[in-house]
Amino acid sequence: xxxxxxxxxxxxxxxxxxxxxxxxxxxxxxxxxxxxxxxxxxxxxxxxxxxxxxxxxxxxxxxxxxxxxxxxxxxxxxxxxxxxxxxxxxxxxxxxxxxxxxxxxxxxxxxxxxxxxxxxxxxxxxxxxxxxxxxxxxxxxxxxxxxxxxxxxxxxxxxxxxxxxxxxxxxxxxxxxxxxxxxxxxxxxxxxxxxxxxxxxxxxxxxxxxxxxxxxxxxxxxxxxxxxxx
Amino acid sequence: xxxxxxxxxxxxxxxxxxxxxxxxxxxxxxxxxxxxxxxxxxxxxxxxxxxxxxxxxxxxxxxxxxxxxxxxxxxxxxxxxxxxxxxxxxxxxxxxxxxxxxxxxxxxxxxxxxxxxxxxxxxxxxxxxxxxxxxxxxxxxxxxxxxxxxxxxxxxxxxxxxxxxxxxxxxxxxxxxxxxxxxxxxxxxxxxxxxxxxxxxxxxxxxxxxxxxxxxxxxxxxxxxxxxxxxxxxxxxxxxxxxxxxxxxxxxxxx
Amino acid sequence: xxxxxxxxxxxxxxxxxxxxxxxxxxxxxxxxxxxxxxxxxxxxxxxxxxxxx
Numbered sequence: 001x002x003x004x005x006x007x008x009x010x011x012x013x014x015x016x017x018x019x020x021x022x023x024x025x026x027x028x029x030x031x032x033x034x035x036x037x038x039x040x041x042x043x044x045x046x047x048x049x050x051x052x053x054x055x056x057x058x059x060x061x062x063x064x065x066x067x068x069x070x071x072x073x074x075x076x077x078x079x080x081x082x083x084x085x086x087x088x089x090x091x092x093x094x095x096x097x098x099x100x101x102x103x104x105x106x107x108x109x110x111x112x113x114x115x116x117x118x119x120x121x122x123x124x125x126x127x128x129x130x131x132x133x134x135x136x137x138x139x140x141x142x143x144x145x146x147x148x149x150x151x152x153x154x155x156x157x158x159x160x161x162x163x164x165x166x167x168x169x170x171x172x173x174x175x176x177x178x179x180x181x182x183x184x185x186x187x188x189x190x191x192x193x194x195x196x197x198x199x200x201x202x203x204x205x206x207x208x209x210x211x212x213x214x215x216x217x218x219x220x221x222x223x224x225x226x227x228x229x230x
Numbered sequence: 231x232x233x234x235x236x237x238x239x240x241x242x243x244x245x246x247x248x249x250x251x252x253x254x255x256x257x258x259x260x261x262x263x264x265x266x267x268x269x270x271x272x273x274x275x276x277x278x279x280x281x282x283x284x285x286x287x288x289x290x291x292x293x294x295x296x297x298x299x300x301x302x303x304x305x306x307x308x309x310x311x312x313x314x315x316x317x318x319x320x321x322x323x324x325x326x327x328x329x330x331x332x333x334x335x336x337x338x339x340x341x342x343x344x345x346x347x348x349x350x351x352x353x354x355x356x357x358x359x360x361x362x363x364x365x366x367x368x369x370x371x372x373x374x375x376x377x378x379x380x381x382x383x384x385x386x387x388x389x390x391x392x393x394x395x396x397x398x399x400x401x402x403x404x405x406x407x408x409x410x411x412x413x414x415x416x417x418x419x420x421x422x423x424x425x426x427x428x429x430x431x432x433x434x435x436x437x438x439x440x441x442x443x444x445x446x447x448x449x450x451x452x453x454x455x456x457x458x459x460x461x462x463x464x465x466x467x468x469x470x471x472x473x474x475x476x477x478x479x480x481x482x483x484x485x
Numbered sequence: 486x487x488x489x490x491x492x493x494x495x496x497x498x499x500x501x502x503x504x505x506x507x508x509x510x511x512x513x514x515x516x517x518x519x520x521x522x523x524x525x526x527x528x529x530x531x532x533x534x535x536x537x538x
Contacts, residue, residue, distance in 0.1 A: 152377075155377065156374075159357070159370050159373065159374060160357075163357075163360050163361065163370075164360050165360055169353075169356065169357060169360065172352075172353045172356065173353045173357065173374065175349075176346050176349035176350050176353065176378075176381075177350070177377065177378065177381050179346055179385055179388075180381070180384045180385050180387075180388040183388050183389070183392055184388060187392070203391060204391075207384075207387075207388055207391065210384070211384055214380060214381075214384060215377075218376065218377045218380050219377070222373040222376060222377065225293060225369050225372070225373055226369070226370075226373065228369075237507075244500060244503070248496060248500055251496075252492070252496065262488050263488040263489055263492050264488045264491060264492065266492050266496075267491065267492055267495040267496075270495065270496060270499045270500065271495065271499075274499060310506075313502065313503075313506055316502075317498070317499045317502060317503075320495065320498050320499065321495050321499060324491045324492075324494050324495035325491070325495070327491055328488045328491050430503060430507075433507075434506070434507065434510065437507075437510050437511065437514055438510060440514060441510065441513055441514045441517055444514070444517040444518065444520075444521055445517060447521065448517070448520060448521070
């Protein structure tokens with residue numbers, strides 16, 4: 001088996017393991033989904049009751065809810081490894097670190113996509129937003145955003161997983177980094193929902209894609225150092 | 231004591247540049263006296279970004295060579311850099327209020343990017359503070375510094391697009407003094423301030439690096455002292471039952 | 486507020502801040518050097534953690 005095929009197999013194996021564990025226990029899924037819903041609810045209290053203001057703010061609130069819930073998810077996928085010392089065992093396998101990183105990031109991305117697909121109708125409902133034909137573009141935006149967030153979030157989850165105060169360090173490190181992702185995703189969502197009057201949608205989607213590529217490369221390239229030292 | 235001479239030269243340069251910028255250079259036709267703020271503001275921003283680059287490069291050096299001296303450079307550059315970043319933001323705000331009417335402008339790519347730079351720096355320094363083992367700390371810091379450095383250009387461009395892809399109001403351009411047709415005194419004041427700040431940065435880097443090396447030495451000595459004590463304790467208890475506390479101590483030191 | 490006030494605020498904080506940091510750095514360095522001298526022999530009684538970079 002060629003090197004790349006082997007890496008992909010391993011990455012998928014790690015992702016499958018986490019996904020199966022999640023399907024059985026569903027702890028992470030339920031708690032992150034509930035958290036996202038709560039965030040949306042609280043935004044309603046904070047910015048409402050003016051329906052227009054909420055509808056205008058909806059793209060931003062959608063992505064903020066996804067980002068905050070996503071932080072919980074990527075943190076959790078790394079924590080489950082440390083609870084059994086599994087991370088050390090994982091590091092002992094003669095496997096390219098990039099495969100481990102890819103597997104973890106894949107789970108994170110899948111989780112975020114599912115989360116996004118569930119949250120969009122919730123936002124449409126709570127903030128009186130008409131999605132209509134834009135749903136396909138919205139799903140695409142969620143997928144691109146999920147990849148970028150999972151790439152960055154998984155990387156920092158790996159950095160902080162065995163640190164003191166990791167619950168605070170993870171958001172502190174991740175949030176500045178994903179600022180461009182947040183910006184682009186909200187802009188793309190807004191453009192999609194308003195019918196893209198300025199024709200800027202492709203540009204924002206391209207920015208998202210570029211961010212994804214950069215984060216995946218940076219994360220995969222440096223993750224190996226973590227397993228050796230930290 | 232060449233460093234000491236450098237320090238005094240830097241001090242003199244800063245005072246001279248400040249005096250020049252405040253009293254000698256004429257006020258701008260459009261921006262008035264607020265234009266003077268540009269000199270230390272731009273100089274601070276330049277050093278903020280330079281420091282960030284040095285931190286990222288020093289991190290690469292550590293990952294490549296495993297020499298803690300690289301890490302000492304990285305932490306020095308980060309600490310000095312966060313200070314210059316704060317100065318740049320402060321200067322930007324002080325300039326923005328008289329010229330634009332508000333302290334903050336989201337669409338100005340340099341202001342928002344620099345604010346994000348501050349957040350990245352603070353995260354970097356906090357990350358270091360929460361790590362105990364020198365090698366682990368250096369590695370974590372290096373990769374975090376690297377990813378952050380890679381992110382900065384992306385942030386910069388996304389904010390420019392943020393502004394440019396839809397109609398925004400026209401602002402007085404802070405880049406006016408960098409324009410080739412700018413009047414000579416302005417250019418001189420800016421170049422002078424940048425040079426003075428860079429000299430100061432160099433002196434600060436040397437001193438901060440010395441401090442970092444000393445602290446690393448103390449840390450190493452303290453860890454060695456703990457090992458020595460643990461071994462002495464273990465040897466002393468060879469003939470008696472080892473209590474759980476002592477064996478815990480020895481395994482901790484043996485790590 | 487007149488423009489001059491903002492200019493003073495800017496210069497004051499930036500150059501003053503540089504000066505304060507430089508002074509603090511010199512003192513930190515002096516303290517670290519003082520701490521180094523008795524450590525020329527590894528003293529088991531030395532409890533200090535030595536500070537962290």
